[in-house]
Amino acid sequence: MAMGGVCRAALLRVLVLHLAWALVGGQVRYSVPEEAKAGTVVGRLAQDLGLEAGEPEARRLRLVSQGRPASVEVSGASGALVVSSRLDREELCGKSAPCSLRLEVLVERPLRVFHVELEVTDINDNAPVFPAARKNLSVSENSPAGSRFPLEGASDADVGANAQLSYSLSPSEHFALDSQKTNEQNIVPDLVLTKPLDRETLSVHRLVLTASDGGRPALTGIMELVISVMDTNDNAPQFNQSVYKVQLPENATEGTLVVRVNATDPDEGINGEMTYTVTNFLPLSGKGVITVSPRTGEILLTSALDFEEVNVFHFRIEAQDKGSPPLSGHCRVVLEVLDVNDNAPEVFVTSLSVPVPEDAAVGTVVALLSVSDRDSGANGRVRCTVWPSAPFGLVSTFAGSYSLVLREALDRERVSEYEVEVRAEDGGAPPLRASRGLRVPVSDVNDNAPAFAQAVYTVLARENNAAGAELARLWARDPDEAGNGRVSYSVSESGGGAAVSGGGWRPASSYVSVDAESGRLWALQPLDYEELQVLQFEVRAVDAGEPALCGNATVQLFVLDENDNAPVLLPPAGGGPGAGAAGSAASGADSGALWAWATWGAPAGQVVAKIRAVDADSGYNAWLRYELWEPRGKGPFRVGLYSGEVSTARALEEADGPRQRLVIVVRDHGEPARSATATLSVSLVEGAQAALAAASSGSLGAVLRPAEGGAAAAASAATTTTNVWLVVAICAVSSLFLLAVVLYGALRWAPRAAVLSGPGPATLVCASEVGSWSYSQRQSRSLCVADGVGKSDLMVFSPNFPPPPGSAAKEVHPEAPALQETVSGAPFLPPSLPYFLPILPSPLAPCFPFCCPLGRRWCEPSEPHLHNL
Structure with missing residues (x-):
């Protein structure tokens, strides 16, 4: 009974300790033999942890690895702990016993950590192993019986009974085995000579030493013992x-x-x-x-x-x-x-001649290179290539030396620098490679002439510009560099000029100059449209290379007219008393007094006088209009807006008085407008006196006013000679009438092209809104708005440069086709200018462009005399 009580107390203590460990330490403990197959169930982990069915997967039950990966895992569905990979106790714990693995199990929702201890038990999977398969022993043939020879024992990687070894020796007449226990587990065998040896009988004894472990079944290891019987030393090795x-x-x-x-x-x-x-x-x-x-x-x-x-x-x-x-x-x-191919080739640059001029000849040596490889035989034979393959190549001069030569012509403007790589490869297997990069810049030579962006530049400049004003900027491109690409500009001495009014020729360099560095074209003096309308010259661009190269461009400078001239009154036609008088150029200045006669009872529309004026400008700036300034209101006379003819506005009556003073302003269409003033005195006389006065003056028109008292003397003379001059007046009027009819018929039925164009193809150039006109130096035909006065308001010429497509004229005015039918040749309109094209009258109502108001295609019925122009 006492012994039973002691056993129960010991068992109770073990249970208490196990419970305490489960609550505080590992909580769960399992045991698995080593070398268990993958998938072997170690234990029902989820059940042992108190989890219900389905909870392991829901609460994500898993192992947390620490350090080396565990050889077990948790099955997600069942929550069982299973073997996942090979378990080797000797690898995990070596000779340590017991072999326990501590694992951590993590459960989420809520988060908890459990400790699991897994003991890997040993199985007899390792046989005893001797240090060597054979052991040589030398025993003197004179060794006494009982001599002991220690042997090396075997070792077993297992533990416990599986590692407890016992030794046995194969049967021998002369030797026996004596095993001595050094501790509880290790046994050391000794070979004991039991009987003296006789070398002459047997010189070598071969025995087998067997080691057996305590496993079930037992595993064994053997070692051969070679025992040599030694004799005396009488032979050298x-x-x-x-x-x-x-x-x-x-x-x-x-x-x-x-x-x-x-x-x-x-x-x-x-x-x-x-x-x-x-x-x-x-x-x-x-x-x-x-x-x-x-x-x-x-x-x-x-x-x-x-x-x-x-x-x-x-x-x-x-x-x-x-x-x-x-x-x-x-x-x-x-x-x-x-030798093995363990050394890569080496590339050395012996000499490098850079930069290479772009005009270098093919075959020029750029660099000298040497190649070496410390290996021998095929491993030391090196072949070289150059990349890219153009424009350079390699030439082998002698063993291990190469020349980098030029294979193709260079062009610095296309490629200014080359990155060349020399590649070397030996003949080993596998081959070794090396490379050396070379930077080869290309130096410039002067092989590109400056080139302007345009062959012809069209430049517009207003007259009266300030001296030194910039007209344009020219630029020529030279792709060369440094001095070879540095361009200087100049006006070519033989590049052109212009014919000036009044005759003569002036070179272009007297009008314009170009800045040598910037290409800025500027005026040397103010330009005058009345003197110069177009200037054509050449600008030369020269680089600073050696030798220098140059390029040319033609510049056509068109001078745009400005309203800088006031209208000027002309003397009466026929050279009357006032011939040669001129109006003042100042705006609004009185040009002097003119006089004319008018007959009492003259009907409305009868021409009394004609005011003539001219403007040195062109286009709108020279388009004149005549306005009756005084008297204002409904006077007996009126002035043609563009003809300058003074005619009766109604029948003259005695209530109008013997003399009418008319102040007529002649104004151009410029901005601002300029004007001149004419004063016309119209004397109202009888019909016979008017005829005599007209005959004595030689024409029907305005004349200068005579001195004080001259009118009375003229009237007296006319009275005394009425009978004589009446016949003369009738004849003169009849002649003038007949001449007017003939001229009207000739002008009415003559072809328009005969008036507007000369020999050769003609091109019509029209005025712009700012009053400038294009012209040609070759051929010009002019139309006039007054007798004896030549104007360049509308000119037809043969151009000295190719006209653009005819479609440009259609953009000017909707009535352009009517004009093209009248004028021979296609109209030319410079593309950079806005144009105003006056509309020529139709054959049914002929009217010249500057005779009719703007936009009208026929003249007023009250101006029948305009048709006679």
């Missing part, structure tokens, strides 16, 4: 070869077996046991290359080989026995190092 020749590649790793030398000694026992040493290193650097095993004679490589440094090593090996006195033998080892 002898090598089987006097010279050992060995070849090793230079990339052999350390520890490589070079050769095993072997020496034999006919003696037995200690007299036949030898030790090997190496001596006589040649070269001395080979001392650290090899080492020899003193017992086995194995020569091992101890450092890296380098064929490029030493390709042959010589060693002497000595074998010495352990006899007394010891005897020795010698042999020689020759180690030949074989």
